[in-house]
Every structure is written in C-alpha cells, then in structure tokens.
Amino acid sequence: MAGPVLELRNLNKEIPRPGGDPFIIFKNINLTVRDGEFVSIVGPSGCGKTTLLRVINGLMPHSGGQILIDGKSAEEVNQELLMGFVFQGASLLPWRTSLKNVLLGVEGRGQNAKDTEQRARKHLELVGLSGFENYYPHQLSGGMQQRVNLARALAVNPRILLMDEPFAALDAQTRNFMQLELLRIWRETRKTVIFVTHMIAEAILLSDRVVVFTHRPGTVRSEFQVPLPRPRTMDIKSDPRFLDLENVVWKQIEEEVNAAGGFAKL
Helix, strand or coil: CCCCEEEEEEEEEEECCCEEEEEEEEEEEEEEEEEEECEEEECCCCCCCCCCHHHHCCCCCCEEEEEEEEEEHHHHCCCHEEEECCCCCCCCCCCCCHHHHHCCCCCCCCCCCCHHHHHHHHHHCCCCCCCCCCCHHCCCCCHHHHHHHHHHHHHHCCCEEEEEEECCCCCCCHHHHEEEHHHHHHHHHHEEEEEECCCCCHHHHCEEEEEECCCCCECCCEEEEEECCCCCCCHHHHCCCHHHHHHHHHHHHHHHHHCCCCCCCC
16 A cells, blocks of 8 residues: 555544533544555544544534645645545435436536536446436435445545445445445545444454544544455454454443443444
8 A cells, every 4th residue: 555645643623612611522633544545433422433524524624633635734735625425324415316416526626517427427337326327316225325425425536535324324234235335346446435333343344444432532542454355245254353353342442431431322
C-alpha cells in the first residue's frame, strides 16, 4: 500500500452548552489510513463514530486538532469533492430513477452530460444493477436501494469512501449478501474505505484493520490488523483467527460499556 491518504491528529469534537461545560463527543483521535486500506470503526453506541465520519467529510466542523488529506490540511482542500458518503439509509429521492439518483452525485460539476451519464451507468453496473436504471426506489428491494446509494457515492470517484452502518436496516440474509458485494466492489476499485459498524464480525470480515473506540467521549482504545487472507468468503467466519479476534474485540467493547455504567447499547 502507498502512503497515508488520511491523518487525524488529536482530533476533537465538542458541542457548547449554555451555562455549562461543553458536551464532548470525541477527543484526541489519532488515526492514519493508508491509500487503498479498508478500516472499520467499532465501539459502544454514542461514542462518536458517526460524528467522526461527518467531521472527516466536512459536514460538521471539528473543535480542535487536524485533518490531513494527502498531507494537506482539510482547510486547503474541498473535503466533499474528495469523499463519498454512504449513509445508514439509502436516502434516495423517490421521484428519481436509479440512474437519476446516481447522477445526483455528479451533476453540477461542470462535466459533459453524456460523460456523467456513462459514469452513472458504469457504477450501476459495478454494483450489479444493470437493467434497473429506470426503476424507482419503491420498485427496488432494500438491498438494491443501498446498492444505488453506494453507486452514487462511487460515481464521484472519491479519494475516500465513508460508510456509516450502510447495512444496518437490512435483514440478516441481505446483509450477508451485501457484505460479499462490498468485498467484490472493493477488490475492483481499491478505494480507501472507513466503515462504521456495530457488528464486530462484519468489521473483521471486511477490513484490513479494526479500530476500537472507547465509551464517550470517544477516543481510540486499540487497533487490530486482521490476520486473514483475501479474497474472503463467509466461510472465513469459522477460522480460529477470526473467532479469536472477534472475542478480543467483544471483550474490549464490553469493558467500555461497563465503564460507562452499563447503559450504552451495543
């Protein structure tokens, strides 16, 4: 892998509260992500994982520290132009077809309309939706809607792909299928991915590295390289190395929940 594409240095996020101390969401986040690396973040609910993605993308300002993208500070670059964001829900416009929803990500960027449409069609093909270009969201299953969501994020050719629990709303069978689809797409595109999930097994299956957050205010507790070869299939979940890592990560999250008083939801 090449050098770091993203560096977070002592990154903080807090929200002011009238007449009181600020509400600290996360603090002192130090994280380096290399080009083409797939990194998952896990931790107790409320520890700031989703907020971190929004700060990295520039949707929310940070309160302190630095974000470096290819060695340049976030203030020097347009974060939104360098990143694609896949939200928990598909967030598709119901009056637009699959093709038109994917085009949302590339419209208004001064590019030739024919070229942008070809790009949108290419990415629908990449996510396995050739032939569904003219279908509306209500005509698609939940998994297919999320594939449109992913195609929209990829169509902007992002330097970094941010994914916030994209499969959380899917049933178990569809979720497993989408995990395998994402592994295939990652192999083909080699995008740098930062993936937030509550499922430890999902993080291990997909990732090169798993980062564990503490309870709020969140910070990095530990990082684990995933010692499993690629390409991966569902069979790898029975590998002793997979099970050992899943157990270690689970114990750390359990400790964080208990340290927070046992009220955080996993």
